[in-house]
Amino acid sequence: MKKLIATVAFGTMLIGGIAAMQDAPNESAMEWEPTVFSVSNDVSHF
């Protein structure tokens, strides 16, 4: 029971923290800046 409470408590804290700071579980691969090089149709720069 104690373990269950502890787990739920941690989970709630984490979810609460993430919700409060929406910027956090973020990007790396999913939000993408444009390239500093030129934009050509021949090369993948994205």
Added chain:
Amino acid sequence: MEIGAYIKLHRIKQEMTQAELAEGIVSSAYLSKIENEKTDASLNVISLLCTRLGIQLDNGSDEEVREKLQKWYGMLSSDYDMNEMVQNYQELNKVMYDNHSADSLVMFEIHKVRYFLVIGKIDEALRQVNKLTEMSDTFDTLHQFYWYKFKGNYSTAQNEFNQAMRMYEAAEEKLNQLELPEEEVADLQYTIAVTHSKLRNTLEAIDYAEKAIATFRVTYNFSRCAQCHVVLGISYRRIRMYDKAIKNYNLAKHLGELKQNPQIIQLTNQNLGYLYSTVGETEKAIYHYEEIIKEQELFLFERILAATSLIKEYYNINNFDKAKEMVKMSLKLLHEPEDQDTFQLFFYIAYTYKYAINQEASKFESLVIDEFIPYLKKHKDYANLVIYANMLAHHFEGNNRYKESVKYYKLANSTYEELISL
């Protein structure tokens, strides 16, 4: 540029040692002094050295070559046709060492760093940087501007954004001493905006993007305008000004459509998809990601990015059939590239969800614990580490394995704290 540095440049290009060049003319030590401008050699000595190198001293000004050079430089910073750019480079490379001024030669050599990066030859760019470092203390202010900017570009290509920023700021310092065309200044501002965004310096990213776009608007550089709007969109999303973010993305998309550039259009779709994902508008997120995978003209990276984004979205709304479909598509795309290292993250994401959807618990646990989490830690990918540690913790909780669940909730929590302290 002084004659000493000019001789040094030619010697290095011909891969001669100082001893080989100096033999019978002067000592190696004296040659070193000449090359480093520590002494003024006699005209006779200079002449002998130049003869051995096969160079002449007059500052040849071939107008045709100069025009070609300027055109080539322009290609390196704008929309370009790759074949034409490569062809121009090859032609220039043949003639630049024949009687052209030392200044032109140095500028050409410095721009080669940018050229190699633009065509994706990172190793060649590094070789060029190393070659030029030896003589960089003889560069004048204009040379230094480009030298710092392109060294910054190299760091950007290596994802070393702090180092890149240092270089770009060094280039920026030179602007006060130079009178460069406004597009050149704006290009540096745009580059700095993107780098600030990579470093999550959101307000600075907005500041520099606004400065850059002010110039690009009046010069009708629609591609760069679109890219500035994307940076602004990302920045406004990060400070939760969603309407402004969406407005900027839509402007970017419109300009991308005007220029008929699929990369720009799909970049905005990727970022719009992400925005809608973060605010819980899953259907809109899915719509934008689906637009990307429909686009056949895109390169592999863009499509894999969208496909793996879709796995997550469908999984999160329990549409496991579609999630499986996206897993299958992702894995099919991921077997295409030769350079698997670049796509390692996406392999992990695809297999993690595959095992989760198929309820292959031991494979899921083994992959995430033994491979995926260590990979994310190694690459300091805190954002994904939070997500997947949390996913693992949730999995253990669902199986009543509370001790393990707590462990990974703790990891997610501590990583989250690390992330927000950045």
